[in-house]
Amino acid sequence: METVLEVSNIGKRFKNGRGISDINFSIEKGNVFGLIGPNGAGKTTLMKAITGLLKPDTGKVKISGKNLEEDYKSAIRDVGANIGSASIYSHLTAWQNLKMIIRFYPEQPISRIDDVLKSVGLSKYKHDKVSSYSMGMVQRLGLAAALLPKPKLIILDEPANGLDIDGMLVFRNVVRQLSDEGVTFLISSHLTSELDKFCTHFGILIDGELQCIVRKDLFSAGKSIEDLYVERIGGVHVAGIC
């Protein structure tokens, strides 16, 4: 199996003492890796370190075998991401936002913008300024931005926040369809029930440390990731799972 993302010994400590330390994991092609943990656990910090938005104190990241630090452009070309508000400008329209992204991927035709906007249900609003969008619509646009370059690895930080039922369905379908096609996902969320529906693997991050990684298919019958998470938060180890 091809390893798409390899994270080795990643650590980052902020002045306030918070951060992440000694994170190790890898994700194989086509897997959907759910990163769960309470607020402030370090999920976003880890994702930023993986995508080069911040420089880790220790460790290295490899994307499709390419070292992020040594070969940044080549490594990041395979990544689509929506982390915080990093990819969206509110004074521009959805179409203008995506046009700015597609300029870096000359292999993608301009018609790709309309395709991804259609796939997330934003075609009708493509010429509206993002400042007039609801939070759910901004999330959909963030997903469209991540899909645009047809990446091998998609990294989404709390993508379900603010989504309505229709948005949740769109998001779920996109993840399922693309993972079937071999696209790999790293998704962070504190909505464990949502991740439970499509993730193949889970990592539980607490206080900046990756407590465990677990495969969904090894769960006991009737056991959900939420059960595991609650038990982990409570300091109880679940035998046979983690």
Place this chain on the structure above:
Amino acid sequence: MSKGLGVFMLREFVSNTLNEIDKLIAKKSVKFYFVLAVVMPILIGFAAVRIQSNDMITLPALSISFFIMNSFLLVVLPLFVFMSSSELFAGEWEKGSLFQVRPVTRMEIYLSKASAIAVLTFMQLVVVWALALITSTVLEKTIIWNEIGSMFISLLVSIVPLAAIVSLATFISQWFKNSPASLASGIFLYGLMAALPFAFPNLLHLFPTAYMDWYQQWLGNVNVLWLVQSFAYLFSFSSLFLTAGYYMFKAKEL
């Protein structure tokens, strides 16, 4: 610097420059500056003719079009540069959109932001230049071919002191995490550099503000040595602040 971050590619640089220009021209404040570049030459031209015809004041040796160019070079365009730089650096850092997950290095981002500001500033200068010429031609009811040539030279060489101001503005913006503070500091510093030589004349040529009307040195009797010296100074100033600004920019984290 790592190998990956050190690779500078023209394609990504051009793509990001276009992106930065798109971001800027979508802003109302930038549109306002372009409207100003269209309206002000006409208004100043009419006002100057009216003042002269009433014998209220005699304009300096400069013709109306040079007077208009000077107004923009000394006041309006530096303001535009500080505003744009504050938006593209401090403003985006505040909003968390300064860096993105794209195949573009930080050096390309930094240089393309500075280039976008320079391009838009120069575009305004071209608009002002064209309208100043048209206005003076209409008002003076004659085409002064000599003036067209000299104004074209002034247009081209004005980019040198403006580039120094762009470098300074990008450097200042690295110190702030919100655009109003960055803009206010830039304007204050520019004002200070313009005012200090009145109290301390020896300082005059140490600040780029003294070179904003640099183009005038290219007209009439050209002092080659002075031009070389001032060009070397402006080039060094630009390089120094561009490098220092990039050093700070590179170390930023979202």
